[in-house]
Amino acid sequence: MAENARIRITDAGRGRSRSMSPQRWGALIGGGALAIYGITRRSPLGIALATGGGSVALLAATRKPSPESSASATILINSTPQEVYQFWRDFENLPRFMNRLETVSKLNDRRSRWVALGPGGKPIRWDAEIINERENEHISWHSLADSDIQVDGRVDFRSAPAGRGTLIDVHIEYSPSLGTGNTLANFLNKGANFIMRQDLRRLEAMIEAGEIPTIEGQSHGRRDFLTGVMRVADPTRPIPVRSNLKDTFAARRRMA
């Protein structure tokens, strides 16, 4: 494991000079996992791993993004294409499993207004229009002019072989327009594929189990400071990284 850890740190370093978002994301997860791993160790090595890992994660998260990007993910859900299609087609359902989406409100059958949570809790808005759809199979949409962000999205639903449910493929391309570009991409680029995979996991849980598993808000005993570092490094948590590190730690630590 220690060997593993070393490899991850070097990888992260290399990613930094190449400025490719997958590497950056790798560093973030690697860093996060490292921090978590380190924290469980009460040895000097452990603390070194924890602080080292945590800062790799922070570095990765704050690095300048590329101007344009995309994300894809796929998941197999134990349900029919009809059910999943209908759930998705009502875009107002999306924030229920997409952690970083605040709200989607229907403007009419084809148009909707989206609000996502940017860094510092700053909202990012865009209007989207469905440009193509086939019932139980496909939906694609794009954002309209004077949105904060350009988004093209599409999702396909296919029956999996042998009655194993529905295969869902999602692909999103986005390019931030001037002005909000940096912050936006900054938050989206935090491993867009990874974030989308987590979103789809939550969708799977919602559809199959009727609820998304959680431990947020459960009881626990006294936490320590290092745990706060770990909370910041955890890339699945929706709290945006604020400029004030201390507040961020405090906010993360309040959560289980």
Place this chain on the structure above:
Amino acid sequence: MKAVCYMGVEKMSVETVPDPTILNPRDAIVKISSTCICGSDLHLYDGFVPTMEQGDIMGHEFMGEVVEVGAGLKPDKLKIGDRVVVPFTIACGNCFFCKKQLWSLCNNSNPNYWMAEEMMGFSPSGLFGYTHMMGGYAGGQAQYARVPFADVGPIKVPEGIPDEKAIFLSDIFPTGYFGAVMADIEPGDTVAVWGCGPVAQFSIRSCFMLGAERVIAIDRFDYRLRMAQAGGAETINYEEVDDVVQTLKDMTGNIGPDRCIDAVGMEAHDHGLMYMIDRAKQKARIELDRPVVLRQAIQACRKGGTVSVPGVYAGFIDKVPMGAFMNKGLTMRAGQTHMMRYMKPLLDKVEKGEFDPSFVISHRVPIDRAPEMYKIFRDKKENCTKVVLDPWADGAHAA
């Protein structure tokens, strides 16, 4: 409420923490009447499973009374007042894995799926009180616990059955049984069981239930070996023989045990150079687990036999004789127990009076004594086999 919290390696503490609340529609809150310390908890206590955090509530073997239910629970499944045993694996009941009865592999019960995915490729189900990688759920060494998907796991216990006969349905009785099931026992088989801890004790007895002719149990603590003998096993004290593998060959007409069960896991103990190296690597976290027993089991197993691994491993191991495993045509099976397959049939056995699981209990103590009991259980002092904690007894006196 009172809860046993992990405060660092070899540091447990009974803390006062907020009572649990319903967080999801299919949650229930259970007021705990009995709860235990498990061999699996020792791996956390010793700091060998990554992603524990200070303040985590321990424990995954508990039972009690339902005192609150979420809006998503149907009264015919579970209602306030029901007395239940809660399995340590958390399962949604509706995913691909649950539908296949692979309950401990549920896809939807680990909120920290990605952490386990990092280490294992995919995540198994969430577990109570067993690291953030496995979900980070608050455990059951406490006065109350929140039970997610409470319409799938918990099983109702008839009033006539006292806690001590029902509590082990939460883990070790089904786990011991699962160890024997995974071994593919055929009538007439000889089974070697490494370890004589509580899991192994149930495995030994389950092997006979499943038709084994002979069981050979291996450990170094006499009091545990005697308990194995009481269950019908022949025993080897591995400290008194030169070579466990040779001894097993000698005891089986040089053919080897047909089935081998590793009921020890990642903290196996041994002598010699290899063990020293493993220990050092484990301390440096280069190797997470010490695979002493796994090595022996693969070597000793008869050709074409089965190695069953209910003992818990967390990470990486070195020098496992893959060549022997492959060329001898062995089968290996492992896993956290698919609890919901076995709880009901085993409860029936208890109810009919065919089997009394309470024989493994050596200590019944108030929860306040949990921290010292971790140490006593880990060091196998005071002839300790199984510790049952009473969350409500006050005072520091032993039972």
